[in-house]
Amino acid sequence: MNEIQLKYGCNPNQKPSRIYMEDGSELPVTVLNGKPGYINFLDAFNGWQLVKELKEATGLPAATSFKHVSPAGAAVGLPLSDTLAKIYWVDDLGELSPLACAYARARGADRMSSFGDFIALSDVCDRDTARLIKREVSDGVIAPGYTDEALEMLKSKKKGNYNVIQIDPSYMPAPIERKQVYGITFEQGRNELDVNGDLLSNIVTKNKEIPESALIDMKISLITLKYTQSNSVCYVKDGQAIGIGAGQQSRIHCTRLAGQKADNWFLRQSPQVMGLQFVDSLGRADRDNAIDVYMGDEYMDVLADGVWEKTFKVKPDVFTREDKRAWLDRLQGVTCGSDAFFPFSDNIERAHKSGVQYIAQPGGSVRDDLVIECADKYGMVMAFTGIRLFHH
Secondary structure (H helix, E strand, C coil), X not given: CCEEEECCCCCCCCCCEEEECCCCCCCCEEEEECCCCHHHXXXXXXXXXXXXXXXXXXXXXXXXXXXXXXXXXXEECCCCCHHHHHHCCCCCCCCCCHHHHHHHHHHHCCHHHHCCEEEEECCCECHHHHHHHHCCCEEEXXXXXXXXXXXXXXXXXXXXXXXXXXXXXXXXXXXXXXXXXXXXXXXXXXXXXXXXXXXXXXECCCCCCCCHHHHHHHHHHHHHHHCCCCCEEEEEECCEEEEEEECCCCHHHHHHHHHHHHHHHHHCCCHHHHCCCECCCCCHHHHHHXXXXXXXCCCHHHHCCCCHHHCECCCXXXXXXXXXXXXXCXXXXXXXXXXXXXXCCHHHHHHHHCCEEEEEXXXXXXCHHHHHHHHHHCCCEEEECCCCCCCC
């Protein structure tokens, strides 16, 4: 099969729609279940490239949670702590496989954004990963294969309509890629940049000590950015993206957005949030929404009398700004990657507030000296990659 007819394009009025191989060759994918749409395939193919490269760069199974052609989360398969298992709502599943841990991390870092995601997995989907996927609200998954048990689980999701795609892991796209905008064809060489240690060897700060764990996090940040709509900034800790700021016109707004998501990830681990007692009938999505509001400035939307009783067994205390700041001051060892240079030191100041200690960015700003000076002020390690990673 060298083409798949689709129901419609980005929107229902955009017809006809299909994916196909222009050279007449076979498509490298097989739809095992469901009827994926135009946006589903965009998320699937971008997500597959991301996890494939993460696996190659780290040697670990990788997963990503995609929404609207940008990752909401990306991670490698490191074990989950008891705290992370609890905030990701997987503490009842027992010990998970490395691939399932990768998806739990990718899905759990920003559960508000991951709701209704399209999943990409670097490895054959196993039973543990399928169990996790089956209980989440998701549009579909792409992987190089599925165990029989995993496939049967996934086929039963969404009343039998869950989208399951298998991709040939040996597929290599042509070195030149094309797309049309307004009837005009754009052509460019594929971004085949290899994100490796050499790319991170130009350390421009006084502090030049990068532990192996931070080096892995730097690679994760850059590979994630490679498939995130620009402008983009990515915060990473312990093998997973914890905050992604995508598609912002201003670099500082990317840094703030990603930083706020990273803050929320860490605030979920605070005693105030971990101690919330939800009513038994509340589902995971409603718990996620309640936590998000509780941690924000509009907390009275869930704490007002006559309202909190619908969500909590016991009325929580207000999570004050001072208490949140005190908890966030404990966040350390975070890596921050940027798809283009930081033009002002305000980005470094904002990153510092979210525990950033390691930075990977292209460099090349006329104010590089001021950016480096600010990083030195906080004892950060900053690598200039010399390579921009725009993605559109």
